[in-house]
Amino acid sequence: MKIMKKTTLIIAAAALFMAANTVSAQNQEQRLTPEVMARLFPAGVVSPECNPDGSVTFRCQAPNAEKVELECQMYNGNRPMVKDERGVWTLTVTPDVPDIYPYAFIIDGTKIADPNNMYIFPNEGFKYSIVDVRGEAPSVQDIQDVPHGKISYRYYTSQNCKGIVRPMCVYTPAGYDPKGNEKLPVLYLIHGMTDTYETWFKVGHANIILDNLIASGQAKRMIVVMPYANPYIEMMAQGKADRYDSMDTDLITNEIIKEVIPFIEKNYNVLTDSNNRAIAGFSLGGRQTLACGLGHPELFKYVAAYAPAIFGNEYETNFANGTYAPIETLKKELKLMWLGTGKDDFLIQASLGLEEYLTKQGLKHTFYNPGGGHTWMNCRDYLELTAKELFK
């Protein structure tokens, strides 16, 4: 290579870049400036670009579009992007606080993930990208130079779901020893509606939050299991379900109890008593958490619902019809009942109702009601706070 003519290498590199679906490349070795990136990467732009002043510049190449907007959870609503002479639409935004924000471009009404950003929000339906705006000091959700656990993608055959193979993500902390003397407690952590088993990992940074909390002694060492709470898509694809019942909690409660817990307790070095099992979940996963957790205090002593998708006063019904265990049982059994919902969350009313009901019934609980809405920025906050309370 050292003897090859520069021009040959330039052509070679260009060919490879073209094959990688890029626009053009004129040199294989140079500064990775936005201009160079623009040549190397397909949509011809760098996006997002986190600037030293804390702002973020988003760019979207759509020369033929009439209108491009940025939907970004840094703010409410959509904001128009501005087109330059190359057909690249740009907008620079500064978030109030550094955080990890989902965003999407809306090109003439069609919402898309940022073609230049490798970080995607795992979801069955919408496609958001995520941008990680870091502050001066690293936060609990930023990867730091501490011992790192791992996320494993596991697969099991679910009889509860008619024999389909199902995935899950499992976090094990640094130094976890499958055969050692240390048996770990387990948190079962459930995603929201249309999210997947990857969302708590890729967007929720569950592994990084746990790494940092464990390294600083703020959380107990634990395993975190992230099952896939929506089996319907694959079941229907295989002709094993003919309808999608999103509000029903029986299928996922059975999945956790009959499939996921046994799989974990067979394959991991864990404690298997209810004092060492917790369940938490966001949104629809919060609904499932309440059904599975409050319904089974013999299995879970720690229950945490993040902006749970419950409606009206259905918790009263659930206590009355046996979906949840009797209040008196829960008073005796539960070590933690935690409810967190943001003030701007569209589900706040039901959480306020549940909170009032639990208070009236005398069930000890924590209610966390910060600012913010139905977002993963809040979710990471909820996870951090509850992880500190578990198994203590």
Add this chain to the structure above:
Amino acid sequence: MKIMKKTTLIIAAAALFMAANTVSAQNQEQRLTPEVMARLFPAGVVSPECNPDGSVTFRCQAPNAEKVELECQMYNGNRPMVKDERGVWTLTVTPDVPDIYPYAFIIDGTKIADPNNMYIFPNEGFKYSIVDVRGEAPSVQDIQDVPHGKISYRYYTSQNCKGIVRPMCVYTPAGYDPKGNEKLPVLYLIHGMTDTYETWFKVGHANIILDNLIASGQAKRMIVVMPYANPYIEMMAQGKADRYDSMDTDLITNEIIKEVIPFIEKNYNVLTDSNNRAIAGFSLGGRQTLACGLGHPELFKYVAAYAPAIFGNEYETNFANGTYAPIETLKKELKLMWLGTGKDDFLIQASLGLEEYLTKQGLKHTFYNPGGGHTWMNCRDYLELTAKELFK
């Protein structure tokens, strides 16, 4: 819930669906028909839909677009999609053979991933979606009811890359025991240019291929390590590199030898002699494989290059300047030298040149030259064939 009025639940479900970024939902429990999916999922369409006759229907909602095309690796070039009265663009295509195909929509010149498909091609630049068209009988790349290994996401701090934290994916086979008597051999498997450490997992199905080959006795039990061969993006983001040298192989060779191998041999129950180490890679990863593997026969006895990004006769230069070990050394040391490149691969000429050179020099090798181009359909084929040859 069972007592709540149906209308309340309908409103509740609708609110949740809206929050999940959907268009509308009129019932929480009904058949998951395309019409229902269209209401539940944001872009309002089901895509892709694999039909019983082996065809695939792609749908893209873009009511304001002038032109929408489907780029799909089932065929060459782009094909126009047809707009219906709802503004949904549709095209049905039948692949010649069932396989896993990348595709993208091109809306008025802007290439995007399918907003409705949760399966994304991990890449730094372009955003393709992937569709898995299954045949009558399951193939080696389809998940089957066999014992499943796992993919773990691991993180390490790389001194070779100036202290940044780096990710990798690691496959361990079913029944792997970190402390048991069985020590496993290791395949280091590298992605192509602009791909990431996830691409061999999510697109290459490396874990599924190995699960199936191991279950049927066609491959030895092994660990497969998928490092991230491009550290430049994160290094530049942290101000620790000021240029992107894609053709250089020194940084990644050092990364594998000084960081990745020591990490694996410290953290996994593996065999640590050269008879039990293999290296393989695709495209730019093939270039890196040749440099690292042929350059270090004291470390690797098995070397497999898939459509390697080598240009002109630079292999002669690399043998001459010591980037590769002397041919006579390789003749003595290597147990497998495997080269695979498709007949339609844009890099075929260099592979033909290398093949001729190795023949002339008397270095025993396998040359696999099937149909197909510079694609991941071919990659999975290459991995299947080489995995059967390793450590035997």
